[in-house]
Amino acid sequence: xxxxxxxxxxxxxxxxxxxxxxxxxxxxxxxxxxxxxxxxxxxxxxxxxxxxxxxxxxxxxxxxxxxxxxxxxxxxxxxxxxxxxxxxxxxxxxxxxxxxxxxxxxxxxxxxxxxxxxxxxxxxxxxxxxxxxxxxxxxxxxxxxxxxxxxxxxxxxxxxxxxxxxxxxxxxxxxxxxxxxxxxxxxxxxxxxxxxxxxxxxxxxxxxxxxxxxxxxxxxxxxxx
Amino acid sequence: xxxxxxxxxxxxxxxxxxxxxxxxxxxxxxxxxxxxxxxxxxxxxxxxxxxxxxxxxxxxxxxxxxxxxxxxxxxxxxxxxxxxxxxxxxxxxxxxxxxxxxxxxxxxxxxxxxxxxxxxxxxxxxxxx
Numbered sequence: 001x002x003x004x005x006x007x008x009x010x011x012x013x014x015x016x017x018x019x020x021x022x023x024x025x026x027x028x029x030x031x032x033x034x035x036x037x038x039x040x041x042x043x044x045x046x047x048x049x050x051x052x053x054x055x056x057x058x059x060x061x062x063x064x065x066x067x068x069x070x071x072x073x074x075x076x077x078x079x080x081x082x083x084x085x086x087x088x089x090x091x092x093x094x095x096x097x098x099x100x101x102x103x104x105x106x107x108x109x110x111x112x113x114x115x116x117x118x119x120x121x122x123x124x125x126x127x128x129x130x131x132x133x134x135x136x137x138x139x140x141x142x143x144x145x146x147x148x149x150x151x152x153x154x155x156x157x158x159x160x161x162x163x164x165x166x167x168x169x170x171x172x173x174x175x176x177x178x179x180x181x182x183x184x185x186x187x188x189x190x191x192x193x194x195x196x197x198x199x200x201x202x203x204x205x206x207x208x209x210x211x212x213x214x215x216x217x218x219x220x221x222x223x224x225x
Numbered sequence: 226x227x228x229x230x231x232x233x234x235x236x237x238x239x240x241x242x243x244x245x246x247x248x249x250x251x252x253x254x255x256x257x258x259x260x261x262x263x264x265x266x267x268x269x270x271x272x273x274x275x276x277x278x279x280x281x282x283x284x285x286x287x288x289x290x291x292x293x294x295x296x297x298x299x300x301x302x303x304x305x306x307x308x309x310x311x312x313x314x315x316x317x318x319x320x321x322x323x324x325x326x327x328x329x330x331x332x333x334x335x336x337x338x339x340x341x342x343x344x345x346x347x348x349x350x351x352x353x354x
Contacts, residue, residue: 049238057241
């Protein structure tokens with residue numbers, strides 16, 4: 001009888017600990033997501049300044065920019081309210097972001113996005129891709145005088161989703177030119193989110209290219225029911 | 226005639242600043258528009274303008290670095306979309322500091338605390354004084 005009581009108390013204690021752990025993980029995931037959803041003030045104010053500058057000389061362009069910017073904000077807020085998204089939604093947000101930057105940077109930025117329908121349907125934690133695209137711009141292309149190209153590709157291979165964000169910018173070893181915080185924070189944040197969610201089943205790697213950097217996400221492929 | 230250089234990596238913003246300056250200070254001559262910090266530094270050294278309007282975030286050299294490297298009498302006005310670097314700017318001996326989105330702001334100059342960005346219509350007077 002006594003033994004049963006001890007076992008029962010133990011069982012209840014372990015259960016409550018597990019629940020606490022799950023809650024803590026959920027809270028930290030929510031916090032990390034919130035951090036990544038923050039709009040960078042430079043991006044916000046520079047976009048607004050560009051809209052303002054275009055209003056008198058090229059009103060249709062200003063309108064187009066404002067539309068793209070609202071779309072970007074709407075997508076960001078939408079992502080914040082949910083835990084899971086699809087790669088397709090994330091890619092559309094990345095496209096809007098890059099189109100906005102293209103109006104600002106003009107010939108200094110080109111980009112391409114390639115993903116199969118199968119890859120676009122993949123379930124993905126929200127805002128997992130956007131920080132990688134922002135890194136490619138801030139630490140890769142923005143500091144480079146002639147600018148460059150961002151290439152985003154996604155494939156499904158052997159039950160796994162592989163997403164790559166490559167830029168031909170300054171590269172990982174370049175002396176830090178930007179006045180802003182480094183790549184490290186965003187990447188550490190993403191890795192923490194992947195670890196919480198997938199354990200050892202997912203990886204984010206950064207590798208140097210002959211010119212530039214490639215960020216590669218590799219995680220189990222699943223689709224929303 | 227006062228001569229000035231503009232440096233901004235975003236062409237729309239450089240052009241807008243040029244247009245606004247033309248309205249507010251018609252006798253100001255823009256001698257060059259640079260797209261990056263290195264070009265700005267070279268042109269400032271070669272053309273010795275009286276004023277340089279420098280964006281802070283630029284490829285090559287940032288605006289603060291360009292200002293630091295100026296050897297002649299060119300005076301610097303930093304132009305930025307976001308005032309995170311205002312204090313840094315004044316440590317680099319900025320003559321003034323303005324916000325891109327406040328170019329047309331209407332505001333009473335006397336009510337502004339010292340070292341805050343000024344509305345553009347108040348600039349030429351300040352810089353000529």
